[in-house]
Amino acid sequence: MAEANFIPLSVPNFAGREREYVDAAVVSEWVSSGGAKVTEFENAIAGYCGMPRAVAACSGTAGLHLALLCAGVKPGDEVIVPALTFIAAVNPVRYAGAEPVFLGCDDSLCMDPQLLGQFLEGNTERRGGEVYNKNSGRRIAAVMVVHVFGNLADMPALCEIAAKYGLPLIEDATEALGSRFEAGPFAGKMAGTMGDAGVYSFNGNKIITTGAGGMLISNHGDWAQRAKHLSTQAKSDELYFLHDEVGYNYRLSNIPAALGLAQLAQLEGFIGRKKELYERYRDALDGKVGLRLLPFREGTRPNRWFFSLYLTGAYPLGRDALLEKLKEAKIQARPIWALIHEQKPYRQNEAHGLEKAEDYRARIVNLPCSTNLSERDQQRVMETILSQA
Numbered sequence: 001m002a003e004a005n006f007i008p009l010s011v012p013n014f015a016g017r018e019r020e021y022v023d024a025a026v027v028s029e030w031v032s033s034g035g036a037k038v039t040e041f042e043n044a045i046a047g048y049c050g051m052p053r054a055v056a057a058c059s060g061t062a063g064l065h066l067a068l069l070c071a072g073v074k075p076g077d078e079v080i081v082p083a084l085t086f087i088a089a090v091n092p093v094r095y096a097g098a099e100p101v102f103l104g105c106d107d108s109l110c111m112d113p114q115l116l117g118q119f120l121e122g123n124t125e126r127r128g129g130e131v132y133n134k135n136s137g138r139r140i141a142a143v144m145v146v147h148v149f150g151n152l153a154d155m156p157a158l159c160e161i162a163a164k165y166g167l168p169l170i171e172d173a174t175e176a177l178g179s180r181f182e183a184g185p186f187a188g189k190m191a192g193t194m195g196d197a198g199v200y201s202f203n204g205n206k207i208i209t210t211g212a213g214g215m216l217i218s219n220h221g222d223w224a225q226r227a228k229h230l231s232t233q234a235k236s237d238e239l240y241f242l243h244d245e246v247g248y249n250y251r252l253s254n255i256p257a258a259l260g261l262a263q264l265a266q267l268e269g270f271i272g273r274k275k276e277l278y279e280r281y282r283d284a285l286d287g288k289v290g291l292r293l294l295p296f297r298e299g300t301r302p303n304r305w306f307f308s309l310y311l312t313g314a315y316p317l318g319r320d321a322l323l324e325k326l327k328e329a330k331i332q333a334r335p336i337w338a339l340i341h342e343q344k345p346y347r348q349n350e351a352h353g354l355e356k357a358e359d360y361r362a363r364i365v366n367l368p369c370s371t372n373l374s375e376r377d378q379q380r381v382m383e384t385i386l387s388q389a
């Protein structure tokens with residue numbers, strides 16, 4: 001049990017049929033990846049986001065690794081990634097034997113298409129229909145875009161640039177299940193469905209959870225097929241155990257899939273609840289005493305997974321001092337991630353256009369955003385922040 005008065009950052013909400021579904025999975029004795037709930041969950045996610053097919057994985061990270069392999073990323077290649085993200089968007093590039101090239105963000109916190117265009121224009125050359133980094137001599141094999149905190153990246157611009165250079169675009173939609181465009185060329189399109197492949201995560205703090213889990217969707221039928229094959233040890237014959245390449249044990253199993261079905265039934269309700277919480281924070285904090293609550297992109301219906309409080313110079317406390325005050329008040333908040341190109345495994349890698357990422361990195365605090373956060377607790381968070389000024 002959580003400590004009395006403690007307000008967590010983001011916890012699961014199991015108010016639906018979770019127990020019933022999980023119990024049924026246990027009673028059925030189908031607990032591993034062969035169970036029917038895995039297929040049911042895949043079909044439910046595919047249906048929800050309007051895709052022909054989805055492939056379940058044991059985590060979002062595994063799903064991203066599969067997506068890179070489907071995109072043809074090979075040892076010695078490079079993949080363009082954002083610097084401002086959770087590291088799980090980048091590590092799979094190394095699993096595939098490739099190297100990340102880091103780019104900064106725009107005001108959506110997602111990869112800036114202008115930086116992508118500039119990098120490809122100024123730093124690469126084409127050889128035999130492929131794109132090579134003039135600095136490293138390596139082939140650039142893909143672009144990885146992250147929809148940070150459920151905010152959609154500028155997909156019309158990013159897709160256009162990727163297409164111009166013939167680069168596959170992978171959407172890390174792990175934080176953005178349910179976010180969609182409402183206007184523009186992608187009106188009606190969900191996060192994850194616009195690039196060559198998209199990946200969701202159902203980790204414990206995501207908008208819906210299976211404990212741990214992920215899902216890959218793709219507009220290429222053969223990518224989905226290959227992802228499933230690779231995720232099941234690349235087994236090509238059930239009876240004789242024949243394997244035609246090195247595969248992985250990346251399949252989701254039946255109990256988390258059962259949990260996922262119960263969670264998915266509540267997703268639209270969770271998104272509605274996030275909107276209420278976001279608007280209450282915005283009304284109380286945005287524009288007050290040097291505070292901003294960062295907006296989500298115009299012309300979209302975001303899932304508003306995480307809320308970003310931005311501290312301008314006019315707020316009397318810096319980020320770390322505010323985090324300390326919140327901690328004293330038993331309120332769990334956190335800074336946005338440290339930039340990935342500054343982390344030990346990636347300090348040697350190329351990085352460009354980091355000005356905005358560095359500013360957001362230094363000034364953002366993520367506020368409690370659980371869908372079951374009570375009005376009273378949210379009030380306490382807001383009062384604690386305002387009373388420092």
Ligand SMILES: *Cc1c(COP(=O)(O)O)cnc(C)c1O
Nearest residue numbers: 059060061086088089174201203
């Ligand atoms: C959560 C997350 C992942 C990884 O998902 P897991 O299911 O935890 O492996 C990848 N990228 C980003 C941006 C994430 O937030």
